[in-house]
Amino acid sequence: MPVQMPDINLVTMLPEILIAILGLVLLLMSAGQDAERGRKVNAMALAGVIAAAALTVVTANGSSFGGFFVVDPFARAMKLLMLLATGMVLYMSMEYMRDQKFDGGEYQVMTLMALLGGMIMASAGDFVVLYMGLELMSLSIYVLAAWRRDDVRSNEAGLKYFVLGSMASGFLLYGISLIYGTTGTTLFTGVATALSHGHISTATIMGVVMVLAGMSFKVAAAPFHMWAPDVYEGAPTSVTAFMAVLPKIAAFAAIFRVLLIAFPALQSHWNPLLQLLAVASLAVGAIAAIGQTNIKRMLAYSSIGHVGFILLGLTAHTGLGYQSVVAYLAIYIFMSVGAFAIILLLNKAGVGDEIEDYKGLGHKRPMLALLMALFMFSMAGIPPLAGFMGKLYVFMAAVQSGMMMLAVAGVLFSAIGAFYYLRIVKFMYFDQPAEGAFGMELDFSARAILTVTGVVMLVWGLFPGALLSWSGASVKMFQ
Amino acid sequence: MLSLVTFLPLAGALVILLAIHNDKAAKSFALGISLVTFVISLRLITGFDLGTANFQFLEEAKWLPEYGIAYRMGVDGISLPFVLLTTFLTPICLLASWVSIQVRVREYLMAFLALESFVVGVFCALDFILFYVLWEAMLIPMFLIIGVWGGPRRVYAALKFFLYTLAGSVLMLIAILALGYHGKTFSIPALMDVPLSFSFQVWLFLGLFASFAVKVPMWPVHTWLPDAHVEAPTAGSVILAGILLKMGAYGFLRFSLPILPDASRFFIPLIFGLSLVAVVYTALVALMQKDLKKLVAYSSVSHMGFVTIGIFAMNTQGVEGSILQMINHGIVSGALFLAVGVVYDRMHTREIAHFGGVAHVMPVYAVIFMVFTLASAGLPGTNSFVGEILILLGAFLANKAVAIVAATGLVFGAAYILWMFKRVVFGAVVHDEVRAMKDLSLREFALFAPLLVMVFWIGFYPGPFLKIFHASVEHLLKQAAVVKTGAAMVAQF
Numbered sequence: 028m029p030v031q032m033p034d035i036n037l038v039t040m041l042p043e044i045l046i047a048i049l050g051l052v053l054l055l056m057s058a059g060q061d062a063e064r065g066r067k068v069n070a071m072a073l074a075g076v077i078a079a080a081a082l083t084v085v086t087a088n089g090s091s092f093g094g095f096f097v098v099d100p101f102a103r104a105m106k107l108l109m110l111l112a113t114g115m116v117l118y119m120s121m122e123y124m125r126d127q128k129f130d131g132g133e134y135q136v137m138t139l140m141a142l143l144g145g146m147i148m149a150s151a152g153d154f155v156v157l158y159m160g161l162e163l164m165s166l167s168i169y170v171l172a173a174w175r176r177d178d179v180r181s182n183e184a185g186l187k188y189f190v191l192g193s194m195a196s197g198f199l200l201y202g203i204s205l206i207y208g209t210t211g212t213t214l215f216t217g218v219a220t221a222l223s224h225g226h227i228s229t230a231t232i233m234g235v236v237m238v239l240a241g242m243s244f245k246v247a248a249a250p251f252h253m254w255a256p257d258v259y260e261g262a263p264t265s266v267t268a269f270m271a272v273l274p275k276i277a278a279f280a281a282i283f284r285v286l287l288i289a290f291p292a293l294q295s296h297w298n299p300l301l302q303l304l305a306v307a308s309l310a311v312g313a314i315a316a317i318g319q320t321n322i323k324r325m326l327a328y329s330s331i332g333h334v335g336f337i338l339l340g341l342t343a344h345t346g347l348g349y350q351s352v353v354a355y356l357a358i359y360i361f362m363s364v365g366a367f368a369i370i371l372l373l374n375k376a377g378v379g380d381e382i383e384d385y386k387g388l389g390h391k392r393p394m395l396a397l398l399m400a401l402f403m404f405s406m407a408g409i410p411p412l413a414g415f416m417g418k419l420y421v422f423m424a425a426v427q428s429g430m431m432m433l434a435v436a437g438v439l440f441s442a443i444g445a446f447y448y449l450r451i452v453k454f455m456y457f458d459q460p461a462e463g464a465f466g467m468e469l470d471f472s473a474r475a476i477l478t479v480t481g482v483v484m485l486v487w488g489l490f491p492g493a494l495l496s497w498s499g500a501s502v503k504m505f506q
Numbered sequence: 507m508l509s510l511v512t513f514l515p516l517a518g519a520l521v522i523l524l525a526i527h528n529d530k531a532a533k534s535f536a537l538g539i540s541l542v543t544f545v546i547s548l549r550l551i552t553g554f555d556l557g558t559a560n561f562q563f564l565e566e567a568k569w570l571p572e573y574g575i576a577y578r579m580g581v582d583g584i585s586l587p588f589v590l591l592t593t594f595l596t597p598i599c600l601l602a603s604w605v606s607i608q609v610r611v612r613e614y615l616m617a618f619l620a621l622e623s624f625v626v627g628v629f630c631a632l633d634f635i636l637f638y639v640l641w642e643a644m645l646i647p648m649f650l651i652i653g654v655w656g657g658p659r660r661v662y663a664a665l666k667f668f669l670y671t672l673a674g675s676v677l678m679l680i681a682i683l684a685l686g687y688h689g690k691t692f693s694i695p696a697l698m699d700v701p702l703s704f705s706f707q708v709w710l711f712l713g714l715f716a717s718f719a720v721k722v723p724m725w726p727v728h729t730w731l732p733d734a735h736v737e738a739p740t741a742g743s744v745i746l747a748g749i750l751l752k753m754g755a756y757g758f759l760r761f762s763l764p765i766l767p768d769a770s771r772f773f774i775p776l777i778f779g780l781s782l783v784a785v786v787y788t789a790l791v792a793l794m795q796k797d798l799k800k801l802v803a804y805s806s807v808s809h810m811g812f813v814t815i816g817i818f819a820m821n822t823q824g825v826e827g828s829i830l831q832m833i834n835h836g837i838v839s840g841a842l843f844l845a846v847g848v849v850y851d852r853m854h855t856r857e858i859a860h861f862g863g864v865a866h867v868m869p870v871y872a873v874i875f876m877v878f879t880l881a882s883a884g885l886p887g888t889n890s891f892v893g894e895i896l897i898l899l900g901a902f903l904a905n906k907a908v909a910i911v912a913a914t915g916l917v918f919g920a921a922y923i924l925w926m927f928k929r930v931v932f933g934a935v936v937h938d939e940v941r942a943m944k945d946l947s948l949r950e951f952a953l954f955a956p957l958l959v960m961v962f963w964i965g966f967y968p969g970p971f972l973k974i975f976h977a978s979v980e981h982l983l984k985q986a987a988v989v990k991t992g993a994a995m996v997a998q999f
Contacts, residue, residue: 389654393613404646409672410639419635419679423573426683431709434683438676445672449649449665457653457661492570499572 036091039098042079042106043146049075050139057132068132069121072139073114080110090152094214097152104353104501105149105280112272112360113142119368119476120265126375127263129174138269141167145277154203154213154289157281161199161245164277165192168270172262184261191254195244202237205230206289215289222292232296238285239300245278248304248338249311252331256319259327264374267323268367271330272360279337279356283349287505294344301342306436308335313444321380322370325447326363329406332444333359336421339437343424346499346506351420353498358405358417358487365480366402368473369395376467382451387460395465396455398481405484407448408441413487420495508563508579508630511547511593515539516623519616529611533604536615540597540622547593547626554586556973559981561632561695569636574691578632583978584759587829587971588629588752591836594956595748596622599741602844602953606740606851607655614655617647618741625749629756634682634692641717641753642675648742648750656737663730663737670730674720681713685765698764701990707769714762715773721754722814724777725784728807735803736856740847743799747806748840752832755813759825763817764985770818771986777818778908784811785915793922798846798856801926802839805882808915809835815912816897820986824900825979826972831893833971834881834964838890841878841957845871848950849930852943858926863935868945872931874954879927881961883920889964 037044053068083106090097117138124134144164151157169192173185207213209231210221222231240251247255259267286297312332319325333355340351370380372395378384389396405414418441425434487494518539526532554562561580569577581589600618607614624644631637645668653664686692689700702710720727731751735743763770785808792804809831816828848871849864850856865872881888894916902909935941946954964971 390610409646410642415639415642419683422679423683423687426680427687431680431684434680435677438680439673442669442673442676446665446669449668452649453653453661453665456650457664490569495570495572 034091034093036089039086039089039091040096041086042082043143045075045079045082046139046143046146050136050143053132053139054136057136064132065125068135069117072135073117076110076114076117080107083107083110094216095153095156096150098150099504100501101283101504102150105276106146108276108357108360109142109145109149109273112276112364113138115364115476116265116269116272118472119364119371121472122470123265123371123375134174137167137171141273145273148277149280151281151284152215154206158200158203161281162196164274165196168274171266171269172258174266175263180261181263184258188254188258195241198237199241202234202241205234205237209234215284218289219291222290227293232293235290235293235297236300239297242278242282243304246275246334247331248334249307249331252308252311255331256324256327260321260324264367264371268364268371271326271363271367275334276356279352298342301338302433305335305338305342306433308332308338309437309440313440316444316447319447320382322382323380325382326366332440336418336437339433340421340424343428343430345424345428346502347420347427348424349502349505350495350499351424353501354420354494355417357494357498358413361480361483362402362405362414365398365477368476368480369399372467372469372473376465378465382454385451385454386458388465389456391460391465398477399455400452401481401484403448403451407445411488413484416488416491507550508565508581511543511589512623512627512630514543515619519619522612522616532612532615536619537597537600539619540600544593544597547590550581550586550589557977559583559978574686574693575635576633576693577636578693579630580632581630583975584829584982585629587833587974588756589626591833592622592625592629592749595744595836595840598953598956599744601949602744602847603739603741604949606847610654617650621647621745628753632694634686634694638679638682645671651742652734652738655739660737663733666730667734670720670727674717677713678717681710685710694760698985702766704768707766708772711762711766711769711773714757718754718757721757722751722810723754723807724780724814725787725807728784728788731807732800732803736797736799740843740850743843744840747843748836751806751810752836755810755817755828755832758814758817759982764982767986767988768990774818777814778905781811781814782908782911784808785912786918789915789918789922793918796858798858799843801922802842802846805919805923806839808919812894812897812912812915815901815908819900819904820983821900821903822979822983823896824904825983826975827893827896827900829975830968830971831890831897834889834893837957837960838878838881841954842882844953845875845878848946853939858929860937861930861940862933862937863940864931866935867941867943871946874958875931876927877958877961879923882923884916887965889961892964892968
């Protein structure tokens with residue numbers, strides 16, 4: 028019997044290969060003694076991300092390693108979002124990293140490795156590949172979270188994330204083993220075939236639940252969100268910004284793939300769970316954030332709330348619902364990156380992370396405060412900003428699927444949540460600044476990032492057509 | 507044309523943001539823009555066909571065609587008066603802020619112009635999503651106006667205003683989405699003809715009601731209003747009482763009655779009940795107020811109770827009276843807030859007890875204040891008389907008991923407003939601060955002059971105003987009488 032070779036189609040993996048090689052090269056470079064190496068490494072990392080994005084756009088659809096690695100419009104869209112998010116965060120953190128002496132080069136290497144892991148997750152066609160991508164991403168981010176070695180909080184953040192993250196990975200692995208045990212395969216399509224014919228045992232359902240729990244941890248959906256506030260608060264701000272975007276996109280990509288490709292037959296089992304996660308996340312995101320005094324913690328809860336909205340869109344199980352998820356993720360990236368860019372800028376100028384520290388920003392730096400207000404109103408979902416359009420589509424999908432009560436819960440929590448976004452606006456505009464506060468220079472990268480994200484808030488809020496047709500095209504395959 | 511009226515102020519705000527850095531120039535520019543907007547909006551009247559109930563000056567552009575969402579604008583006889591009221595009051599508001607706003611003047615002007623744009627847009631929008639976007643967007647400038655330029659408890663008031671309104675609005679969003687999904691379009695005129703089952707109508711009505719009732723505001727969700735009014739700067743109060751409150755009642759007229767006629771009829775007792783409580787109870791509350799602005803604020807709730815009674819009387823007199831009364835209330839309560847602002851600018855207090863004998867030192871002011879006080883009390887010859895009598899007539903035809911209880915509200919209304927006037931204006935001068943007050947400046951007189959003209963014009967000759975919305979109201983009443991439920995749509999007149 029001839030040994031069948033799996034089809035190895037490296038062309039489909041070009042973006043990942045590029046990022047992997049680049050990461051290794053940069054690792055070598057960062058071992059050098061060159062004083063300017065940080066700048067070079069950063070420039071190369073950015074160039075690599077842009078090149079990978081270009082490659083992602085042009086690579087053809089296809090699969091490799093016998094379906095282990097899949098490139099389809101959805102995977103490409105999610106990878107583009109990840110590359111975009113990573114690129115923006117790297118670019119805006121450049122000055123901050125130099126300031127904090129992070130720019131030895133290893134930092135960028137870890138960032139690229141996390142990106143690579145995320146990209147593999149988006150393309151995974153098999154549980155083992157999915158797990159590998161997830162671990163690569165997670166381990167890199169654990170390290171990044173603890174990057175400030177001499178800071179207790181940063182160490183705590185890294186350790187906490189690591190311990191809890193490993194637990195979650197354990198759940199995921201256990202779930203995968205149960206699935207494998209009952210279906211005899213780890214390939215998504217194989218699992219789907221097995222489940223659509225055979226008898227569905229309790230063990231399989233246990234496996235699905237475990238897998239879902241592991242994924243929920245990664246997106247910080249309540250009740251698996253406990254780590255997020257502490258880790259967001261303790262990690263260096265540039266890492267928090269990164270953490271707020273990349274793992275979310277990657278994990279949502281994986282959730283899509285696992286639930287819709289591997290487990291469509293079990294939808295009646297996992298969909299109620301998803302709804303539960305959505306409502307719990309909305310509630311935690313809206314209510315727990317109110318008491319926060321630290322802006323990074325607050326944004327952690329806010330991101331939990333956003334995850335709730337995204338899950339709500341997913342549970343609709345219509346084209347519109349899937350589309351709203353991708354659109355919401357895209358909008359979320361720009362909102363988060365914009366808000367964190369401002370926090371980063373203020374951090375660099377010695378402004379703390381307490382919300383009180385933002386007192387009077389509107390008096391001293393009107394443009395900066397205006398932008399921050401824009402991001403906050405957008406996150407709160409007030410039209411005519413992009414965040415509103417994201418929510419509008421989620422609610423539209425929910426209403427279309429007849430999930431009235433969930434939609435009502437969603438809007439009520441969004442109204443409650445508006446309070447804490449308004450609090451930031453309140454501090455910026457309604458309170459008087461301290462003497463001599465906010466005297467920093469805006470460098471070019473900050474200006475560029477803020478201009479882009481600010482403009483996107485308005486453009487996607489007023490003319491979301493292009494974003495929606497793009498996100499619609501990316502999820503056509505799931506309908 | 508409508509887009510020009512709607513977005514000219516916003517464009518003006520952008521110009522101030524980017525090009526005008528001098529406070530004085532910005533003030534003149536903003537006033538100029540708002541006057542130009544007003545003049546352009548007058549051309550809407552001259553070009554308006556009074557004989558038809560159709561939407562006019564229609565505009566349509568693609569927005570999100572896959573979901574039936576488009577940029578649709580148009581006015582009929584019901585929305586046109588509100589557009590004009592907005593463009594009429596905004597220059598007055600800007601002029602009223604000329605001296606009293608001293609800090610961050612440019613931002614203030616930008617917020618105000620943006621607010622005007624959004625509000626005019628709300629009245630012109632013929633697409634439900636467009637309507638919602640503008641309806642919500644309006645919260646941002648108003649939040650900032652109260653929060654940045656308001657009084658001592660402005661933060662509390664601003665947050666309360668924002669969250670109250672938002673909580674109501676988001677429920678409306680769900681109703682809008684359900685309606686739009688059901689009707690396969692978000693075009694408001696098209697949705698008026700979509701048949702809907704009764705239970706669906708009831709849910710939709712409640713969703714819309716949550717939003718409109720907060721905005722009107724109806725008892726018991728009115729509690730944000732006194733706070734917002736007291737803390738807002740004078741011009742903010744004028745725009746709040748004059749225009750924003752009308753948005754809620756406009757919502758009932760534009761959406762609830764024609765799109766959900768069966769549910770609207772079903773909920774008449776609820777609306778009447780809440781409105782009567784508002785009319786009588788808040789009038790009594792107003793009687794007890796020590797703060798001038800709070801008194802006028804509660805009087806607004808009471809007067810808006812009349813308006814909702816008139817709307818749900820669902821007859822020509824009631825609805826026409828309501829629309830006219832909303833215009834009247836916009837003029838009269840706006841003028842009363844301005845009048846309070848005048849003495850506040852001089853004394854920096856609004857405690858009724860700190861005044862007394864103002865007539866001795868400010869005779870011109872006292873006369874003008876008196877006219878608006880009497881107008882608020884509904885004296886014949888002033889505009890409110892016409893509106894209130896029409897509403898009571900309509901209410902009497904619909905439900906005699908309601909009319910009788912509502913009429914007592916008029917008595918209480920006269921009581922609190924006249925008693926307030928007596929304590930502030932008459933009597934001997936006891937406080938030295940009062941003695942030091944100067945009479946109206948030319949600028950202040952200019953604020954009141956157009957409002958005075960309107961009080962007497964509508965008071966003596968309301969015909970032309972009623973004619974604007976007569977055809978549309980008749981059409982609306984036909985729509986409100988339709989039985990939409992079931993497959994066969996039977997019209998009952």
